[in-house]
Amino acid sequence: MEISLRELQDSDLPVFWKQLTDPQLQQMAAVTRKYHYDRNHFDQHWAKVRSDPAVIVRTVLADGVVAGHAAVFGPPSEREVTYAVGRAHWGQGVATAALTELIKLERTRPLHADAAADNAGSLRVLEKCGFIVAGRSRCFARARDKEIDLVRLTLS
Template identity: 35%
Template structure:
């Protein structure tokens, strides 16, 4: 299995939208738009990511197939960059996200960098903590995917 990161191609967005429809994955991530089936909201979100001059966005590619995405962006000029990642469920537990994350950290060297993870997303927490991210806060946020308030850990790599 060959795992690489590459520029996001237009066709990848169709895959990413399909990934977003997976209820189990959305539940694990803890986030989803109010209406995850609304392509216009999805396209607006991705347009903002791809066209922001302080974002780095990559497709996680496994043997020529888009398996997910990873991005770093600045919510505001004052906040540290934030990393987010999503891997299609068929690739969970195979080391794909971990390898992609390591590659991404080599390319995206801005520090500090933060990540936000729902506290029961043990897979994502394990990846972040094993790469040196430390918890710097916790927030209660509403999760559309879960239709409930969840605790989200804020982790940072110095």
């Protein structure tokens, strides 16, 4: 499977909406925002992301099909990565390949990431890309409607 990143296009947004509103993706990610549930908030979120020159956001393609998105955001000393891959592409190395390419675009270090402590897939992706566990905390996970353990990882 060929995995690549490209600039986000308007036609990607309906795919992202479908992916981010998938209840299984929400459960796995655990920490969700208003834009995972409300199309108006989703549209506002993506308009803000796309207008912020400090954000690097890319569409993830798997054999030419939109598989998800990956981004780097935040101030220089607090840069974070985030990514989401649709369920149809889970377990195929798509997220790992996408994150590998994304971190080549962002030279700032350290980079940070957070994942639910029980999200083994995401933790594995981050560790394969060189992130190491830097700490743990608790936070409210809207998708699960409860407090969860969160792992903080860093790429130096």
